[in-house]
Each structure stands twice: as C-alpha cells, then as structure tokens.
Amino acid sequence: MSNLHPQLLQRLHAAVGAAGLVLDDAAKAPYESDWLRKWNGRSSIVVRPADTAQTAAVMGICHDTHTPVVTQGGNTGMSGGATPDASGAQVVLSTQRLNRIRSVDPLNNTLTCEAGVLLAHIQAAAQEVDRFFPLSLGSEGSCTIGGNLATNAGGIAVLRYGNARELALGLEVVLPDGRVWHGLRALRKDNTGYDLRDLFIGSEGTLGVITAAVLKLSPRPVARATAWVGARDIAALVQLLARLRADCGERLVAFEMLSAPSLALILEQVSEVRAPLAGEHAFHALIELADTQGEGLAALLERSLEAALENACVQDVALSVSGAQTQALWKIREGISQAQMRAGKAVKHDIALPISALAAFVQQADAALQAAQPGVRIINFGHLGDGNLHYNVLLPRDTPPEALAAATARFNRIVHDLVAEAQGSISAEHGVGQLRRDELRHYKSxxxxxxxxRVKQSLDPNQIMNPGKLI
Incomplete structure (x- = not known):
C-alpha cells in the first residue's frame, strides 16, 4: 500500500463497504491479468461499486488523491486496455456489480441497463419481449456492455446493424472528478449541442466510467438462410458482396471471410469440424441472411449465389438446409481464435480498410511479408462485409520472447504502413489499449x-483515467 495515498483505503471502504473491496492477493489476481495472459500488472486495491452513486464516490476520492484508475468490465479485451501496470499504484474499478437491467421498452425499441450486464444477458432480455439486440461476439457470455461501449466493439453483425456506437442512444457516465453525466436519453433525434455520448464510446476508459446505457433494439428475426462459398481470391468475394447487397438489401447480416490457411488451421486444431466444400479454394466466405419474414429467404440466397456461380464470382457453394448445419458452419468460423492459440504465437492485426481496397492490400501485404520472412504463415480472416480483417502472422509456439518482439515490430510496420497508404485504420474493433498506443501516435496526424x-486534458486534468492506454 506504500504507493497509495495513506487515507485512500479508509475512504474507499467508507464509500463501498467491505463487499466492494478486494484486497487479498489471490482474489485480486483475476483482475491483474488479461484473459490472454499477455499483459500482467498489480493493483493494491480492486474496487467493486454496487451502483452509480458508489462509483461517483470512488471517482471523487481518486480525483482528490490523484490515484490512477483502470476501469474493468468482463476483462475479455484483446489489447491490454483493462490491465493495471506493475506499479501497484493503480486502482482497478470493476463494474461487475453494476449488473442490473433497469428497464425494457419494446414500443420504443430500447433497453436501459448498467455497464456490468453481460452481453448475453442483454440479448436474452431483448428476446423475452420479442426484440433483438444485434451485437454479437465470441465472448458474449463473459464480456460486459460497458466494455463493449468503451471499445466500440464490432462483431459479426456490423454489416447490417453497425458497431456498438450505432447501438447506443444514451449513456450515464461518472466523470473523473466524481460528477455524473445523466445522458440516458432514449431518443433517435436530439439536436441540442455536442454529441457527448460519442466522446465516451470508444474512449477505452480514459475519459470517464460508463455506468449505464440506453441500447437500441430491433425487430427479432424469425428466419435465417446460411451458405458457405469458395472463391479464387478476395476480389471475387468483394464482387459477391456487392451482388448480395444489391439482391438482398438489409437482409444480409453477415459476410465472414477465411483464407485457405485459416480454414486449414481450424480443421487441424478444432475438434468436430469438417470442410464444408470438397474442392480447394484460396478464400472462403460464410454468408447469412436474416429477416422478420421467413418466406422466400432461402430461395433468395440460392438465386443470388446461383447467379454468382454463373458469373464466376465464386467457385462452389454449400447451402445450409437445417439448423444443425448452420451451427456447424458457424462453429468453423468461431474456432479460429482457439486454433491460433493452440497452434502458435500470433502477431495480430485488427485492421479496417475500404472494401474496394481489400484485394490490393492483401496482395501487397502477402508479398511484403513473404519478402521479409520467406515461408511465413499468414492467417487472414475477418468481417469482409465491413472491411475488417484480422490479418495475423502465426509463429511457432517455441518462438523466444525476444524473437517474438522483434518479429512483431517488423510485421506491424509492414502491415500498418500499407493500411495507412490505403486510408485504413490500425484498430478496427479491438481498441488501442497498450497494444497499439505507440503506433497510434505514429499514424495519427x-x-x-x-x-x-485537448479533450483528455479538459475532462481528466489530473490524468488519472486509465493511464498508459490509448494516448
């Protein structure tokens, strides 16, 4: 406790009670490392406020004592944005106890909940009133909506519904000095000044603590049509995407891409999956339509893909004819993270590009990486429909830390320079955190x-909010 203000623990105890503090080393351990075990730190105190008032009291105390705060939700992030440093001087503020759904309004198509509610629980609450909350991630059973908003999470439904930013109408935020911004407005139109909501969404806990949100619900789809296609290259899939958008409109909810090496890795490392197509294809796509009216949906997808086959946009197609087949196809796509962790050490790139620039980027990046390290294993997959690639380089499991660090720096510069040339982004949906902080300065004007x-200094003059992350 020597690194902390002498009265800090006493004041925090008065604010949240014994139930709101975690002080035991073993109990604190899960809060001090990310789920990938890539970033590890130490915190002398983990604070778990039970409501907004307690959160405001905690932030007021930390502001007064100049104590740095790391806000943490489900701790499922990919960029080290919710992990304390090694000093022991940072307080972890966990939103786990802010876990109430405050209201559901099916007529207004909104749901108001606290930041610590699990994403899967929000989806279930929407379904109970015959509505749909479309944000969908592999970690939805353990990630929280506060973390989703703080990182502007994406997922598999961005193509139709947008990122987390598009799914939030209003926020409640505790500011660094303990004041509360009550911005829980369930409005589609509000032209009364600066959009403060969008300052905090995607700010990764550097400007304040999101404690609650009004979320936008949609009509619940009752029918889905799913297919797997094989294509010769990325350009062919981009053509197919354009055709499907024209033919199917907003019914197109997912267009997920896997390169042949990515699919091979999944088949090698994940049990109970098999190749959907018999032939060899350089690239694959998992496509899904959804609608509130089921009649004709499968036929619509079939007609569009038949035309794509005739025009050579794709080489082969497998249409799902049952729920079990659809689940099997999605299991393949969802197995990529597990496959990479089992197979080696991945240098990961979460990038976004204009869809029209994807084919040229992949060709240039593949060539540049192979020139830098012949035979390198490129694992390229992602949400092609919204231009988000997870363009990773897989190294052997026994790669020494110093070699991994050197390769990461070398590969990052190659990939990110090409992204910048294409007017893309080096962080599409995972956030900046610690992982991309230094690179952000290199690529931002x-x-x-x-x-x-200037925004950071205005809202957080004591620089206590998530130091060392994002900026």
Missing part, C-alpha cells in the same frame, strides 16, 4: 492527436 489530447 499531429492535428488529430492534439485534438484528442
């Missing part, structure tokens, strides 16, 4: 970075 710093 001086004006843009200065504006971000």
């Amino acid at each position: 001086e004006v843009e970075f200065d504006l971000m710093m």
